[in-house]
Amino acid sequence: MxxxxxxxxxxxxxxxxxxxxxxxxxxxxxxxxxxxxxxxxxxxxxxxxxxxxxxxxxxxxxxxxxxxxxxxxxxxxxxxxxxxxxxxxxxxxxxxxxxxxxxxxxxxxxxxCKAGAYGEYVFGGHGDASTLVYLTMSTGIGSGVISKGEILQGADGNAGEVGHFVVDTKYNMPCGCGGFGHWEAYASGSGMPRFFAEWLRQQGAEFEKPLLTSGQILFAARQGETLCSKFISEVAEINARGMHSLVCAYNPDCVVLDGPLAREYADLLIGDFGGYLRMPEVCVTELDGxxxxxxxxxxxxxxxxxxxxxxx
Missing domain, CATH: 3.30.420.40 (ATPase, nucleotide binding domain)
Known part of the structure; x- marks a missing residue:
């Protein structure tokens, strides 16, 4: 047995x-x-x-x-x-x-992301949430949803692909899926450096040091570097659009942020997304990835x- x-x-x-x-x-x-x-x-x-x-x-x-x-x-x-x-x-x-x-x-x-949501629901101290959304900001961006104790799967198991919400048409950044303007093309670990390069080009600016990773860009912004700080403010606005759409789609009472970027830099990455619906509690995971x-x-x-x- x-x-x-x-x-x-x-x-x-x-x-x-x-x-x-x-x-x-x-x-x-x-x-x-x-x-x-x-x-x-x-x-x-x-x-x-x-x-x-x-x-x-x-x-x-x-x-x-x-x-x-x-x-x-x-x-x-x-x-x-x-x-x-x-x-x-x-x-x-x-x-x-x-x-x-x-x-x-x-x-x-x-x-x-569904596994992450279930992990937070069972082991992360969020078992009392009526609707919990787990949002990861890592190589890509995605979410998982637990509603009344049940995992929202979707028809094929792919509900929660919020990284492919359209959040921008100004820069119209290409996404790895073949689309344009998708959230993870701007704010994910893989997308942010490409967006930074395009943002610099449209600003007519040059950065004196090559930044190879999202973490390096965010670290420079935290240290007060002017261009990086201005760029991350724009990323935060884009993230706010994504968060607003997420809240309107799922009406959660709790959003748990995870992924290397969110765990280290959530305070820089998430702009004000209040508005149409009641604001949920937003917190960073305590499960260490x-x-x-x-x-x-x-x-x-x-x-x-x-x-x-x-x-x-």
């Missing part, structure tokens, strides 16, 4: 994949991390995840009852795959069935008990 005390959680992002064995109270052990940015072979990514799960289970010496997968989207839940993610270059990545076949346990998957991993595990435990994920 499969264990109901331990599961394995996987968090596949555009840059790294993380894996760990989780106990029912969110105890993390056997933690594994591997960089996957630049890997273009989908089967190779799946094989590496299988190896990581094996290593985590071997290190902890426990039996797992299920695997929960958090992944960058979009996803195809019917086939258990990631489908042409704009922030990964591997095409369609089949995860659910190969992992179920490798370990003989139920496997469930959901997008990383582990909300998606914890949420994938919590969802796996729920699946063991309720039988709502795919078994062999």
């Amino acid at each position: 499969a264990s109901t005390e331990f599961c394995c959680a996987v968090d596949l992002g555009a840059t790294n994949v993380r894996c760990a064995v989780l106990g029912r109270n969110g105890e993390i052990s056997g933690f594994q991390r591997l960089e996957v940015s630049g890997i273009e072979n989908a089967s190779c990514i799946t094989a590496k995840i299988v190896d990581m799960i094996e290593s985590a289970v071997e290190e902890t010496g426990v039996d797992i009852g299920a695997v929960g997968i958090s992944t960058a989207g979009p996803v195809d839940l019917a086939h258990g795959s990631v489908v042409n993610s704009p922030n990964m270059q591997a095409g369609e990545i089949f995860l659910r069935d190969p992992i179920a076949e490798a370990f003989g346990v139920p496997v469930c998957m959901l997008t990383d 582990n909300a998606p991993l914890l949420g994938a595990g919590a969802y796996a435990f729920s699946s063991i008990l309720e039988g709502n994920c795919r078994a062999l």
